[in-house]
Amino acid sequence: MAMNNKFYATILLVVYAAVAIVNVAAELQRFEHLPTKPDGSLDILVIGDWGRRGLYNQSHVAFQMGKVGEKIDADFIISTGDNFYEDGLIDEEDPLFAESFTQVYTATSLQKQWYSVLGNHDYRGNVLAQLSPTLTHKDSKWLCLRSFIELDVALEESSATWKIVIGHHTIFSAGSHGNTQELVDQLLPILEAKNVDLYINGHDHCLQHISSQNRPRKKNL
Template sequence: MALNNKTTTILLVVYTVVATVNVVAELQRFDHRPTKADGSLDILVVGDWGRRGLYNQSDVAFQMGKMGEKMNVDFIVSTGDNFYDDGLTDDNDPLFVESFTKIYTAKSLQKQWYSVLGNHDYRGNVFAQLSPALKQRDSKWLCLRSFIVNSGIVEFFFVDTTPFQDKYFTEEDHDYDWRGILPREEYLSNVLKEVEMALEESSATWKIVIGHHTIFSAGHHGNTQELVDQLLPILEEKEVDLYINGHDHCLQQISSPNSQLQFLTSGGGSKAWRGDINQWNPNELKFYYDGQGFMTLRITEDEIDVAFYDVFGEILHEWSTSKYTLKDS
């Protein structure tokens, strides 16, 4: 069918609009407003957990349930590596129920879970974890590649960090599900543009970015240089307050020497790596624990309070910050 000039022009305009949308698409947003009278927000953070309750996963879940009830938590954040060793096979995989539904059974944990993908999740069927069918199986589940949770006083920017790391595209020991990622350079460029745009437009008092991989870490995996080079400059320029990750199976806090940014690791949801720690500037490494546990956040208009708990429910480390003063506990 021959096209006249008018039709060709219209099609060209439509194509240009679609191409532009693909390059800088707006991240999907979810509103999750505080429900407490004082406007505070209480959150549990756990990562690297899905092992059918093994490696103390069930014990960590039990303590999370107790703390969740005490705090009346608003929601739970998972920092990725949700199902070991190789993600889910499909959205009917029994591992979902065995490692999630049957483990996090406390009433206080039947709140919304916001999850990102880790490298182990990419070894399985990625679309399974992203599938709406999982929410039908367990209503508290939500996992996307990159997205935003808006809680008014704070916005959480979840970032898909696995495709940033070069080694996953060259190693031969594991297969990764890169559907939806290729061409990689275009995908990464889009993610960075989307995050930068969203941070720029945010009017929230607090900005918190969450990804699976470390930016800085004294743990087994150490720094993720690709994120240091590509993501960190955006976080610093846009004055992000916290970067929260998993990946290293530990609990950790590192302070940035260049900004107010804090790097918090909550990757102790199940298997931990005892004794696996590298030397780090003690002025920056505020806390490191090579065992299982989880993290809590309490956020108000004026202050963020962070606490790390071990598998026995004992507080290991506390830290607070405000927009006016900075104090360590």
């Protein structure tokens, strides 16, 4: 995914693992990636539903990610949740973290910042373990945050050219899980009203690109 624009993109990491929207006032934590390419573009890799100790084709996908990441010179990686199967992490010392993350995503091109949200499988385990800075000390590319924010306020205050919201559950999907009605009713109106360009999610274990006829598509995506 390349965003050919010299302006910042606001990327909101939002967790809807319980399929509910929580509006609690909090300051939005901001991350800025200054473009390093001559054309001012950002190139991003996105992956979700992956942590399986390298099994179930995880290692094969990681190998291909490394090749693509090198080709496009990826700026950072986004994980859309379900980071560790089947039941998240036990604690910060759980060997599953290294076995499913550090020891799998070893390509040089993937040693960039990872921004991760939580999925329903992660909530089966110790959520605080994934949020702990201890894991970042173990592997500096790991970052997982859970922020309960007033999403509409954060989007309204953002002056970014690109507005991207990251979650785990689908809004619409032709996959096995289908649509998530709570998000259709509660989240989609906010995204449309605040002119969000992309909602990126995991959960359905397939690749889909769903667009709206009500909004024109931006160029250079």
